Every structure is written in structure tokens, then in C-alpha cells.
Amino acid sequence: MSDVLTRICDDKRAHIAAKRAERSFAEIDRAALKASPPRGFKAALRREVDAGRHGLIAEIKRASPSKGLIRQDFNPSELARAYQAGGAACLSILTDIPYFQGQDSFLVEARAACDLPCLRKDFMLDPYQVVEARALGADCILLIMAALDDGTARELADVAARYGMDVLVEVHNGEELTRALQLPCELIGVNNRNLKTLSVDLAVTEELASRVPTDRVLVSESGLYGPEDLERMAKVGAHCFLVGESLMRQTDVTAATRALLARREAA
Numbered sequence: 445m446s447d448v449l450t451r452i453c454d455d456k457r458a459h460i461a462a463k464r465a466e467r468s469f470a471e472i473d474r475a476a477l478k479a480s481p482p483r484g485f486k487a488a489l490r491r492e493v494d495a496g497r498h499g500l501i502a503e504i505k506r507a508s509p510s511k512g513l514i515r516q517d518f519n520p521s522e523l524a525r526a527y528q529a530g531g532a533a534c535l536s537i538l539t540d541i542p543y544f545q546g547q548d549s550f551l552v553e554a555r556a557a558c559d560l561p562c563l564r565k566d567f568m569l570d571p572y573q574v575v576e577a578r579a580l581g582a583d584c585i586l587l588i589m590a591a592l593d594d595g596t597a598r599e600l601a602d603v604a605a606r607y608g609m610d611v612l613v614e615v616h617n618g619e620e621l622t623r624a625l626q627l628p629c630e631l632i633g634v635n636n637r638n639l640k641t642l643s644v645d646l647a648v649t650e651e652l653a654s655r656v657p658t659d660r661v662l663v664s665e666s667g668l669y670g671p672e673d674l675e676r677m678a679k680v681g682a683h684c685f686l687v688g689e690s691l692m693r694q695t696d697v698t699a700a701t702r703a704l705l706a707r708r709e710a711a
């Protein structure tokens with residue numbers, strides 16, 4: 445039986461082939477070159493960390509393979525504005541359709557509704573998707589080391605750089621981290637969720653954090669619910685966070701974002 449990540453990536457390859465038949469590479473390339481200029485994603489996170497604050501990447505995600513439907517009342521523009529008002533530094537928007545009920549239009553709408561840099565959250569396997577991300581307005585893309593060989597990861601990172609986008613490189617174990625550190629990418633995301641089994645453990649960030657050089661920006665991803673989880677991650681040197689479900693389940697997203705970022709006076 446194949447694992448979740450393998451199934452997602454197999455479906456993604458078929459999806460990319462269909463997209464390519466609909467809209468040629470030359471066409472999306474033209475759209476990418478005309479797109480609104482990239483907002484600095486990495487710079488926005490660094491600004492927060494340098495000011496002694498938590499750098500939050502707040503995620504717009506309607507559903508997931510592990511949780512099913514997460515949010516009923518789902519309006520990407522409103523969510524983007526709510527996250528910005530609550531103090532998020534950046535946004536992450538799921539565009540994968542079959543597993544996350546995402547849409548490319550969610551990225552376009554969310555970005556247009558706020559000033560925050562936006563990550564296209566998807567399973568990137570082909571340069572076509574990277575150029576398409578820029579055409580949709582993305583400021584950053586995600587590269588998942590568990591889904592990519594070294595050569596492809598390098599190629600996708602190079603394409604992103606050529607189009608002025610930042611790259612968040614995601615790892616889940618020491619071997620993937622070693623490979624990620626060979627890439628010319630400053631944002632290293634440690635995913636507390638194993639994408640093959642979907643199990644979550646915050647100890648993953650604790651185990652890997654000390655191996656991330658201080659000139660990189662460490663982002664702890666997944667399974668973070670309250671300020672105490674952020675403080676736990678901050679203790680091992682992670683000051684940036686990617687949070688989805690816990691915020692998406694709240695009625696008042698702005699208040700929830702503020703509460704998540706609130707730090708104890710003594711801290």
C-alpha cells in the first residue's frame with residue numbers, strides 16, 4: 445500500500461499534465477512576468493524575528509487529509525484580512541484540490557485582499573508549477589524534500605529564484621535536513637507532521653533545531669495550537685511558525701491570531 449505523500453504526488457503529476465495541455469508553458473511564463481512584483485516573504489519573517497517577535501505564517505486551508513473539512517464558512521479574502529489584522533507576518537494558501545479542497549483562485553483572492561507576502565502551499569514537482577505560482581502572484585513556494593530528489597529540488601529552487609520568489613524548504617528528519625542545507629535557500633521548515641503517516645510530534649522540531657545554522661530562518665510547522673506550543677518551539681530556537689488548523693477552526697480569526705502570538709510578560 446502506498447503512503448499518503450506518494451498518492452498525492454502521483455495525482456499531482458496527472459494534474460500537471462492536464463494543466464500543461466490547457467495552458468502552455470510560454471503562456472504562464474508571460475503571465476508570470478506581468479504579475480504583481482514579489483513581496484519579500486523571507487524579509488517579512490526576518491523583520492519579526494529581528495524585532496524580538498514571533499514570525500507567523502498563517503494558513504488558509506479548508507480541509508486536509510488528516511482532518512477532513514476544517515472550516516465551513518470559508519472566504520479567502522476575509523481570512524487574509526483577519527490574519528493581517530491579527531498580526532501574521534505572512535500567509536500560506538493551499539491550492540491543492542483533491543486532498544485539501546484548495547483552489548488557485550484562493551491564492552489570488554487572499555493576496556489581493558491584504559499586503560502580506562503569500563506562500564503557494566502545494567506539492568511542487570515540476571518547474572511548470574513554480575512559474576504558475578508566480579503567475580498567480582505567489583511570493584514564496586514550498587519544496588518538500590520527502591517528495592523530491594536532490595536534482596529536482598535544486599532545479600525548482602533555481603526557477604523560483606529566477607522569478608524573484610523565496611523558497612521554504614520542508615524537512616521531517618535528519619537526512620532530509622542534510623539535503624535541504626545543500627540548497628541555496630534560507631527558509632528551513634521543520635514539519636512536525638510526517639506526510640507519509642500524517643502523525644504529528646512537536647519533538648521533531650526539538651530534535652532537528654540545533655542542526656539548522658543560525659544564518660537560516662527556522663520555521664516550525666504543523667500541530668501548533670496555543671502560545672505555549674510556540675514558546676516550547678522558541679526554546680529550541682524556532683521563532684517562526686506555520687499554523688493552520690488551530691486558527692481555521694476559530695470564529696474570530698483575528699482575535700485567535702492575536703491570542704496565539706501573545707507572549708507572557710515574563711517571557
Ligand SMILES: O=P(O)(O)OC[C@@H](O)[C@@H](O)c1c[nH]c2ccccc12
Pocket residue numbers: 503505565566588614635665666667668686687688689690
Ligand atoms: O494545520 P496545522 O497542523 O497547523 O499545519 C499547518 C501546515 O504546517 C500544514 O498544513 C503543512 C505543512 N507542510 C505541508 C505540506 C503540504 C500540505 C500541508 C502542509
